[in-house]
Amino acid sequence: MDDSFSFEGFFEGAKKAAYKAMDDHARGEYDEFALHAGVAIERLAKAVLYKLNPLYIASGKVHLSGQKARIYTITATEALSRLSSLNILKVDADLKLLIEQRNGTVHASVGDEAKTHIPTLAKAVGPMLKHLGISDHDFWDRWTSAVNVAVDRLRSEIERGVALRIKQARHIFDDRFKDLPDGVKEKLLQEHQPSSIVSVDTIAFTTDGSLNAVVGTTACPACGGRANLTLRPVTAADAADDFTASALECPLCRLRLTGSAEIRASGADVEKAIIPTSISVKQRSGSPNEITEFCSI
Numbered sequence: 001m002d003d004s005f006s007f008e009g010f011f012e013g014a015k016k017a018a019y020k021a022m023d024d025h026a027r028g029e030y031d032e033f034a035l036h037a038g039v040a041i042e043r044l045a046k047a048v049l050y051k052l053n054p055l056y057i058a059s060g061k062v063h064l065s066g067q068k069a070r071i072y073t074i075t076a077t078e079a080l081s082r083l084s085s086l087n088i089l090k091v092d093a094d095l096k097l098l099i100e101q102r103n104g105t106v107h108a109s110v111g112d113e114a115k116t117h118i119p120t121l122a123k124a125v126g127p128m129l130k131h132l133g134i135s136d137h138d139f140w141d142r143w144t145s146a147v148n149v150a151v152d153r154l155r156s157e158i159e160r161g162v163a164l165r166i167k168q169a170r171h172i173f174d175d176r177f178k179d180l181p182d183g184v185k186e187k188l189l190q191e192h193q194p195s196s197i198v199s200v201d202t203i204a205f206t207t208d209g210s211l212n213a214v215v216g217t218t219a220c221p222a223c224g225g226r227a228n229l230t231l232r233p234v235t236a237a238d239a240a241d242d243f244t245a246s247a248l249e250c251p252l253c254r255l256r257l258t259g260s261a262e263i264r265a266s267g268a269d270v271e272k273a274i275i276p277t278s279i280s281v282k283q284r285s286g287s288p289n290e291i292t293e294f295c296s297i
């Protein structure tokens with residue numbers, strides 16, 4: 001392994017990039033923020049992997065020049081995927097988006113979404129520090145309280161917003177039954193309990209045919225009926241055996257939640273979601289990415 005690699009090198013590099021990211025955020029430069037935040041996460045991920053085993057960060061690509069060999073390290077996405085496989089870090093949709101922004105494939109937003117940027121960085125850094133046994137303050141230093149405030153503020157904003165939408169959904173649901181006989185609502189809810197029967201149009205595949213999302217059902221946090229829960233693979237789609245909840249939609253009360261933070265704040269029990277145990281897909285000839293048949297067992 002290249003002598004220039006060391007745990008300290010990756011760790012100190014991660015801190016430096018994280019501080020730059022915080023400066024960028026303060027100036028409202030969200031593209032720059034995403035770049036530095038992504039670099040901070042990548043370096044910290046490599047510090048963790050390097051500490052476990054220096055070989056974990058080797059990409060397999062070697063450049064030979066004279067007597068010297070240059071060994072390339074894995075990409076940010078690969079580093080996160082390895083940490084996810086080791087159960088050290090969960091890679092949710094927000095973190096995936098941040099890494100895409102860091103890679104320049106997606107531009108960072110300047111609106112509401114920008115509020116979530118610091119919490120996304122903090123949420124990625126936290127479990128890695130925990131694994132290393134290093135305190136938040138030893139990493140964030142003078143930025144510690146600013147990071148905590150951003151995380152708390154976002155959490156309470158999400159909780160307030162979701163609580164309001166749950167109330168609104170309950171009113172909408174109750175209004176549908178106000179002129180109907182007693183017991184109709186209860187009967188409907190009984191008939192619409194979580195089950196493994198889901199519709200085909202919400203199963204999404206990427207262009208290479210790998211699974212991009214799967215829809216399960218869970219009890220709606222507003223009306224208690226059957227809500228559809230979209231789950232996306234945490235790691236690369238073809239190797240995915242771990243899913244994160246990305247959307248909840250209830251056809252009965254029209255409650256709609258997006259992202260794991262909103263779903264968590266709603267109290268929906270994602271762990272108890274029923275997902276199809278087996279999926280078989282028939283593709284229509286001539287349009288390989290269009291799904292025409294789906295069954296769950």
Ligand SMILES: [Zn+2]
Nearest residue numbers: 220223250253
């Ligand atoms: Zn509902």
